[in-house]
Amino acid sequence: MIAIPGLKHTDSNNFFLMAGPCAIEGEEMALEIAEKIKVITDKLQIPWIFKGSYRKANRSRIDSFTGIGDEKALKILKKVNEQFGVPTVTDIHEAAEAAMAAEYVDVLQIPAFLCRQTDLLVAAARTGKVVNVKKGQFLSGEAMKFAVDKIVESGNDKVILTDRGNTFGYSDLVVDFRNIMDMKAHQVPVVMDVTHSLQQPNQASGVTGGKPALIETIAKAAIAVGADGIFIETHPQPSIAKSDGANMLPLDQLEGLLEKLLKIRKAVTA
Incomplete structure (x- = not known):
């Protein structure tokens, strides 16, 4: 596993977790989610990176929620880092955003639709931060x-x-688990984004749908085939989340799911 500042490697055989809300909706919400995930991951000894988008650039409709303001949301991510001692990850969308976001977070994430954008990848790389690149849905x-x-x-x-x-x-969308092994061949850690893989984008309403009932199925399969990490968006009340609520995991279900994944991880690494 590459070195991520603040990531606690309590068990070298364990997977790591990227988890948090889809978007930063406000400080109180972000801190509430972070506090609860920290309790769970400390208990289960799972290394964890807090995820939250400071801005949502890829929306179906012009009136969709995009964020509370870049600097305000980035400062909340920094507060999560400082208050809970956990590294943070957020998306960037243009090369000019890389240096700005790097001042606040530990990992810069490249959205799937932008994974071929050379200027964006190079800008993220030059910050010296860890760069998480989501595989394009078309690759x-x-x-x-x-x-x-x-x-x-x-x-x-x-x-x-x-x-x-x-x-x-x-x-x-469909998940082809061969991709996990193909990406591991590039000698980098590989993560399964469980919740986004269950999206149903471009619905007639202009609001993305999803199949959250399959979160456990995709997560279990990913761990079984050797994923190094699991990415899960979670919210106390997904039905009222301002972004991607249709495919998020209710926060009160996270601990039970992680306990099941630990058992699978133990079995496949025995």
Whole structure:
């Protein structure tokens, strides 16, 4: 596992977790979620990175929630880091955002639709931060070699790759677990983005749908085939979340799911 500042490696055989809300909706909400996840991950000894988008740039409709303001949301991410001693990750969308976000978070995340944007990858790499690149819904795991190469050749070998399914038909995604093994061949940690892989984008209403009942199924399969990490968006009340509520895990279900995943991890690494 690459070195991520603040990430506690309590068990070298364990998977790590990226978890938090889809978007930073406010300080109180972010701190509430962080506090509860910290209690769970400390108890289960799972290394954890808090996830929260400071701005949502990829929205179906112009009136969709995009954020509370860049600086305000980034300061909340920094407060989570300082108050709970946990590293944080957020998305960036343009090259100019890399240096700004790097002042507040430990990991810069490249959205799946932008994983081929050379200027964005290079800008993220040059901050010296860990760069988590989500595999495009239109790419194979093998093709992600070029994203890794762009970052490494820019002087940064701290790369994570994350799968989030492949486009299947017009409004659905499918997970091909071969991609996890193909991306591990690039000699970087590989994460399964469980909740985003269950999205049903571009619905007629203009609001993304999802299949949250399958979160446990996708997570179990990912651990079974060797994913190094699990990415899960979670919220105390997904039905009222301002972004991606249709495919988020209710926060009160997180501990039970992680306990099941630990058992699978133990079995496959025995």
